[in-house]
Amino acid sequence: MTETDLDKSYTALSEAISRVGPERAQLLLAMVALSLMAHAPDAEDVLARIAQAEARLLEEAA
Numbered sequence: 001m002t003e004t005d006l007d008k009s010y011t012a013l014s015e016a017i018s019r020v021g022p023e024r025a026q027l028l029l030a031m032v033a034l035s036l037m038a039h040a041p042d043a044e045d046v047l048a049r050i051a052q053a054e055a056r057l058l059e060e061a062a
Contacts (some may be wrong), residue, residue: 017025040046
């Protein structure tokens with residue numbers, strides 16, 4: 001994915017979150033995550049990305 005594609009995707013996700021509102025944002029993110037996971041090459045890739053995101057959030061909270 002190019003930098004432009006990443007920017008377009010991030011913008012579209014941000015706008016979708018705004019449209020559904022804060023009360024449904026978590027559900028939207030879960031649905032997007034499940035859809036992206038279904039297209040991942042394998043479970044190891046998905047598990048590594050989950051661990052990476054979790055570690056980053058835990059580091060920021062510390």
